[in-house]
Structure formats: C-alpha cells, structure tokens
Amino acid sequence: MASKSELGVLRAPNSDLTIGIDLGGTKVLGVLVSPKGELLDHIRTPTPKGQDAIVECIEDLVSSLVQLGASNYKSNVSALGVGVPGLVTRQGSLNFAANLEAGQNFELKKILEKKFPSMAIAVENDANCAGWAEWKFGAGQGVDDLVVITLGTGVGGSAIVNKNLVIGSQGFALEPGHMVIDPNGPLCNCGRKGCWEKFASGTALKELAKKYALEGKASLVLELANNDPSAITGEHVATALKQSDVQAGNIMNEFSLGVAIGLANLANIFDPEKFIISGGLVQMGDLLLDPVRDWFSNQPLGYNFRNLINIEPAVLGEMAGAWGAADLALTNDDSI
Amino acid sequence: MASKSELGVLRAPNSDLTIGIDLGGTKVLGVLVSPKGELLDHIRTPTPKGQDAIVECIEDLVSSLVQLGASNYKSNVSALGVGVPGLVTRQGSLNFAANLEAGQNFELKKILEKKFPSMAIAVENDANCAGWAEWKFGAGQGVDDLVVITLGTGVGGSAIVNKNLVIGSQGFALEPGHMVIDPNGPLCNCGRKGCWEKFASGTALKELAKKYALEGKASLVLELANNDPSAITGEHVATALKQSDVQAGNIMNEFSLGVAIGLANLANIFDPEKFIISGGLVQMGDLLLDPVRDWFSNQPLGYNFRNLINIEPAVLGEMAGAWGAADLALTNDDSI
Numbered sequence: 001m002a003s004k005s006e007l008g009v010l011r012a013p014n015s016d017l018t019i020g021i022d023l024g025g026t027k028v029l030g031v032l033v034s035p036k037g038e039l040l041d042h043i044r045t046p047t048p049k050g051q052d053a054i055v056e057c058i059e060d061l062v063s064s065l066v067q068l069g070a071s072n073y074k075s076n077v078s079a080l081g082v083g084v085p086g087l088v089t090r091q092g093s094l095n096f097a098a099n100l101e102a103g104q105n106f107e108l109k110k111i112l113e114k115k116f117p118s119m120a121i122a123v124e125n126d127a128n129c130a131g132w133a134e135w136k137f138g139a140g141q142g143v144d145d146l147v148v149i150t151l152g153t154g155v156g157g158s159a160i161v162n163k164n165l166v167i168g169s170q171g172f173a174l175e176p177g178h179m180v181i182d183p184n185g186p187l188c189n190c191g192r193k194g195c196w197e198k199f200a201s202g203t204a205l206k207e208l209a210k211k212y213a214l215e216g217k218a219s220l221v222l223e224l225a226n227n228d229p230s231a232i233t234g235e236h237v238a239t240a241l242k243q244s245d246v247q248a249g250n251i252m253n254e255f256s257l258g259v260a261i262g263l264a265n266l267a268n269i270f271d272p273e274k275f276i277i278s279g280g281l282v283q284m285g286d287l288l289l290d291p292v293r294d295w296f297s298n299q300p301l302g303y304n305f306r307n308l309i310n311i312e313p314a315v316l317g318e319m320a321g322a323w324g325a326a327d328l329a330l331t332n333d334d335s336i
Numbered sequence: 337m338a339s340k341s342e343l344g345v346l347r348a349p350n351s352d353l354t355i356g357i358d359l360g361g362t363k364v365l366g367v368l369v370s371p372k373g374e375l376l377d378h379i380r381t382p383t384p385k386g387q388d389a390i391v392e393c394i395e396d397l398v399s400s401l402v403q404l405g406a407s408n409y410k411s412n413v414s415a416l417g418v419g420v421p422g423l424v425t426r427q428g429s430l431n432f433a434a435n436l437e438a439g440q441n442f443e444l445k446k447i448l449e450k451k452f453p454s455m456a457i458a459v460e461n462d463a464n465c466a467g468w469a470e471w472k473f474g475a476g477q478g479v480d481d482l483v484v485i486t487l488g489t490g491v492g493g494s495a496i497v498n499k500n501l502v503i504g505s506q507g508f509a510l511e512p513g514h515m516v517i518d519p520n521g522p523l524c525n526c527g528r529k530g531c532w533e534k535f536a537s538g539t540a541l542k543e544l545a546k547k548y549a550l551e552g553k554a555s556l557v558l559e560l561a562n563n564d565p566s567a568i569t570g571e572h573v574a575t576a577l578k579q580s581d582v583q584a585g586n587i588m589n590e591f592s593l594g595v596a597i598g599l600a601n602l603a604n605i606f607d608p609e610k611f612i613i614s615g616g617l618v619q620m621g622d623l624l625l626d627p628v629r630d631w632f633s634n635q636p637l638g639y640n641f642r643n644l645i646n647i648e649p650a651v652l653g654e655m656a657g658a659w660g661a662a663d664l665a666l667t668n669d670d671s672i
Contacts, residue, residue: 145505161497168607169481170644179601183518192600192635264528265515269605271504299528308506 016078017069020326025099030061031322049101081122081325083129090171092123122329126321131158133324138316147272152279155197199258220245260295278314352414353405356662361435366397367658385437417458417661419465426507428459458665462657467494469660474652483608488615491533535594556581577623596631614650
C-alpha cells in the first residue's frame with residue numbers, strides 16, 4: 001500500500017479513485033470508484049465477528065483495492081467511505097447494529113482515520129449510502145427531493161431534501177420503519193406497537209402469507225412452500241401471483257395497503273418528487289409496486305394536490321451501499 | 337410610497353428594513369423588521385374575502401409600514417415576505433387554504449412581484465414561516481435540526497434539516513397532522529382515517545373531553561362548561577387540571593399519548609435536536625408538555641439511543657409567522 005506521503009503528493013482532484021465498503025450482516029463488499037463516479041471493480045468477503053476482525057477485514061479490502069487501482073488504473077485512492085448497518089453517530093461511531101456482531105460504541109471512523117491518514121473517511125448508515133447512490137447515480141438522478149425506502153427484513157430509508165442527505169442531529173434520522181401506523185398493531189422489536197415495518201417488510205409479508213395459509217386462504221402459496229406454513233416466503237407469494245392466483249392477490253392487496261399508508265405519511269412529511277423502493281422485496285417488481293401505487297393514489301394527500309409522486313424501483317442493486325459510501329467520502333460536508 | 341427607482345437606489349444590505357405579513361383566517365398581521373432581525377412595529381387588520389381584496393389589504397399594509405419605516409427609522413424596505421395558511425407551491429402560488437376565502441390558484445407571489453418590483457418577495461406556508469422564526473429568533477436558536485409542531489385547530493409543522501427549511505418538491509412538505517397513526521381511527525377532513533391531528537389538535541382535545549363528559553367521567557370540566565358538553569374547550573380542561581382534578585388528568589393523559597406517538601414518529605424520521613410546540617394548546621404550558629414528555633420518553637426511539645430530544649414551548653407567540661415570513665424574504669434561496 002502507498003505510504004501517507006506518497007498518497008499526499010499524488011492526490012489530486014479529478015484523478016484519484018475512491019473506495020466504498022458496504023459492511024453487511026453476512027458479507028462485506030468493497031468497490032473501487034473512478035473520479036467520474038463509475039464502478040470499476042469490486043471484491044466480496046464474508047463478514048467477520050468483533051470490532052478488531054472487522055477493522056482488519058476493511059484494511060485488507062482497502063489494501064487490495066488500492067493495489068488494483070495502482071496496477072489497473074495507474075491511480076491512487078484518496079477517499080474511503082464505509083456503509084454500516086445500524087445507528088451511526090455524526091462522529092462516525094456505530095452505536096447499534098442488530099445484524100452485526102460488533103458490540104456497541106464501535107468508533108469506526110476514528111479508527112479508520114488513524115489507519116488511513118491520507119484518505120478522507122466517511123462512515124454512514126448503509127441505507128443512507130444506498131439512497132445517496134440511487135440519487136446520484138441511479139433511479140433518483142435529477143431530483144431535488146427524494147425518499148428511498150428499503151423493504152427487506154425490516155424497513156429502512158433515506159431522504160434527500162433539497163439535494164442534501166437527511167442525517168439528523170445525532171446521525172439517526174430516517175428510521176421510517178419505526179413510525180407507528182397502528183398503535184394497536186403487533187409488537188415491534190423496538191418496543192413500540194404497530195411500527196410500519198410490522199406491515200411493510202419482507203418479514204411482514206411472510207407473516208401475512210402464513211396467516212392466510214393457516215386460515216385456509218392461501219392454498220397455492222402453501223403448496224409452493226411444500227405445505228409448511230412457516231416455510232412460506234415472499235418468493236412463494238410472487239410465484240403464485242405470476243400464476244394469477246386470486247388468494248395470493250388478496251395477500252398482496254392487504255400487504256400493499258400497509259406499504260402505501262406509510263408512503264402516504266412520508267409524502268405528507270417530505271413531499272418528495274418521487275419514491276424509490278429498494279430492498280429484497282423490490283425483486284417482485286410491479287407485482288408489488290402496482291398494488292402499492294393503486295393504494296397510494298387512493299390515499300388523499302394534502303387534500304389531493306399531491307398525487308403525482310411516482311413510485312419507482314431502485315436500479316443499482318446490491319452495489320448501491322458501497323457505491324454511495326464511496327461518494328459520500330468525497331463530500332466536504334462535516335455533517336456526513 | 338417610494339418609487340421603484342428610489343428604492344432601487346437606496347437599497348443596501350444591512351440598512352434596509354423588511355416587511356413580514358401573516359395572512360390569517362381572521363386577521364392579517366404586518367410587521368416591520370430591522371436589518372438585524374428585530375421587530376420594530378406591527379399593524380393588524382381583519383382578513384378580507386377574495387383574492388383582489390386580499391391583495392389590496394396587503395398593499396395597504398405594506399404602504400403603511402413603508403411610511404412608518406421612512407418616518408420613524410429613516411430607512412427603506414427592500415423585502416416582503418408573506419405567510420399564508422395553506423398549500424403554497426414553490427412558485428409562491430396558494431393552491432389550497434381551508435381557512436381563507438381566496439379560491440384556488442391564487443398566484444400571490446407573482447402578483448406581489450408586479451406590485452412591488454423593487455422588493456424581494458417570498459410567499460410561504462405560515463407554519464413554515466413561524467417555524468423558521470422560532471429557529472432564527474426563538475426557542476430553536478443554535479440548533480441545526482429542528483421540528484416545530486403547531487397544535488391548534490389542526491396540527492401543522494415545519495422542519496429545519498441541517499439549517500435548511502424543508503419545503504418539498506411541490507412546496508407542500510411538513511403536513512405531519514395528516515400522518516396516519518391509526519388506520520382504524522376517526523375520519524379526517526382530508527379523507528384518510530386516523531390522521532395525527534384527529535388525536536393531537538385542539539379540536540381533538542375538545543372532542544376527547546366531550547366524550548369523557550358524556551360518559552360521566554369529566555364532572556368538573558363539564559361544570560366549568562356550564563354543563564354543556566359541546567361547549568367544553570381546552571381551557572376548561574386546563575382550569576380543571578390546575579385544580580388537580582383527576583378526571584381532567586385522565587383526559588390529558590390519553591390526549592398526550594396521541595401527541596407523543598406522532599412526535600416519536602417524527603423523531604424516528606428527522607432525529608431533531610429538539611421539538612418546539614406552538615399553537616393555541618401550548619398556552620397550557622407544562623400542563624400539556626409534561627405528560628407529553630412522559631409519554632414521549634416511554635416511546636422507544638431507535639432502540640433507545642434517542643431519548644435526549646427536548647420538547648419545548650415556542651416563545652415568539654403570534655408574531656412568529658410574520659416575523660419568519662420577513663426573514664425568509666431575505667434568503668436568496670430560489671427554493672423558498
């Protein structure tokens with residue numbers, strides 16, 4: 001790896017590369033990004049356990065990508081962004097990550113600044129990174145106000161307001177999955193009842209389909225899951241929908257209402273130009289998005305002056321988090 | 337009134353005055369603001385009906401305030417901001433205002449730019465103006481991320497994100513009163529069910545107290561309203577609370593939970609440094625805010641890392657809207 005002084009001398013605007021790393025619950029993805037923002041290369045590795053092992057893993061990835069940059073692109077790397085799955089403070093410390101065995105108060109930015117003193121470092125929530133990437137390079141290009149919602153195991157999100165990423169005073173903004181939409185709804189892991197993610201996540205879709213199956217109202221879906229209600233997944237619902245199964249349609253109808261209620265709440269709050277939906281569920285495409293759009297357009301928004309908001313799928317896929325992290329490392333905004 | 341060329345010649349940064357106007361449902365308030373942002377004078381007049389009469393009323397107010405500025409402060413006016421109660425487009429057109437008899441598509445900014453070609457003109461939603469004033473001059477000073485909630489006839493709001501006012505793509509952001517918090521709740525005027533303002537507005541408090549009275553659970557409150565359930569107001573509840581009336585305490589307890597659920601949702605979305613509560617209900621002070629704070633601190637937020645958000649009353653009172661409108665006219669941001 002290049003020494004600090006070498007990098008310092010060679011670093012120049014518009015010629016250096018950037019590294020982005022998406023630290024996931026099971027895998028770590030590192031990408032090399034060109035000065036123009038193009039994805040050049042990527043490396044994937046399993047996520048280790050514990051803070052020291054995670055730091056070592058990031059060091060190895062950075063080292064490999066720096067070498068790749070030097071040999072294949074004759075360029076140095078001057079910025080490193082890391083997206084992490086959890087609450088990240090404004091100081092780049094990971095305060096809580098349910099899906100990462102890294103304990104609390106993981107001062108990742110501080111550690112990386114010591115390890116890579118010649119690089120600009122950013123550490124940001126992974127959903128914020130992915131949302132930023134969709135805005136900069138993906139489905140949200142050219143839009144000033146955007147909300148990106150991730151429908152996966154839970155419901156995450158990010159928002160761009162007047163071209164700025166919404167971070168929050170502590171760094172914990174945009175946890176729309178924990179917006180209560182029904183105070184009598186099911187208990188959420190967070191401790192509140194009826195959080196949006198209890199209605200709109202992939203987990204919620206599975207639970208809903210299972211409920212229908214146990215009530216004898218999802219025969220094809222159940223058959224696809226080998227008649228084991230607890231084995232039902234979103235894919236089974238999608239497969240049944242593709243076969244125009246009416247019962248699967250009923251499941252999707254109820255589910256997509258829950259998605260639409262939360263989107264309508266966020267429309268009343270952010271008035272975005274569009275919504276982008278990412279996460280595992282978006283692989284269902286219009287099987288999911290069309291009923292969501294139907295319900296959404298039936299939610300009166302600001303007395304019906306607000307019905308033009310498009311709901312579109314994310315386009316960057318699994319590279320979004322690392323890509324956005326790399327780009328955020330280039331911003332000079334202290335708040336990021 | 338000074339002619340365009342005179343004002344044009346005399347206009348200079350740090351020496352001109354600004355006019356702010358708060359166009360309310362019943363009254364119009366005009367204020368004269370010093371170059372340093374101090375309130376110098378104000379004039380109040382009843383709100384007329386119809387677009388032409390409203391424009392004429394604004395012209396008269398501006399004329400009077402310009403004269404006041406010239407005679408009392410030897411200064412010119414070079415900016416005019418107007419706060420209006422409704423959905424205001426990014427172009428400063430009033431699209432919908434339930435409490436103003438001004439029809440739809442009231443192109444107020446365009447009209448005022450023609451009437452006052454030498455002045456910088458801003459037209460903005462009144463809650464945004466009031467929130468901006470609290471941030472700039474009031475209870476929100478020194479904070480980068482702020483949410484201001486108005487508990488009045490309905491529930492309005494505004495948000496400052498990283499020192500920027502959240503406007504939205506069409507100009508319709510921050511209508512948190514129409515965030516659904518209970519899909520089985522009462523029907524809202526907007527057409528959705530269980531909007532936050534059905535639980536957290538002054539109207540909602542009256543309705544709740546009336547319900548308690550009809551169930552025989554609010555004897556002192558009912559007595560204060562001369563035993564007429566439909567005459568019960570928030571003031572009656574406040575008076576009973578001051579007498580430590582247990583039944584009024586029960587009403588306030590249920591009501592403040594509804595307030596807290598919405599605040600917790602907004603905390604999960606914006607992660608503000610503080611909440612400021614304005615509007616008619618805030619006159620109850622800690623009789624309202626203390627139970628709201630209690631419930632709020634019992635709402636798990638982002639897995640309990642977020643409990644430090646203060647909930648404070650607004651301090652600028654009825655001048656906030658006009659004051660903020662004046663200041664917004666000084667910003668050079670096209671988006672406002």
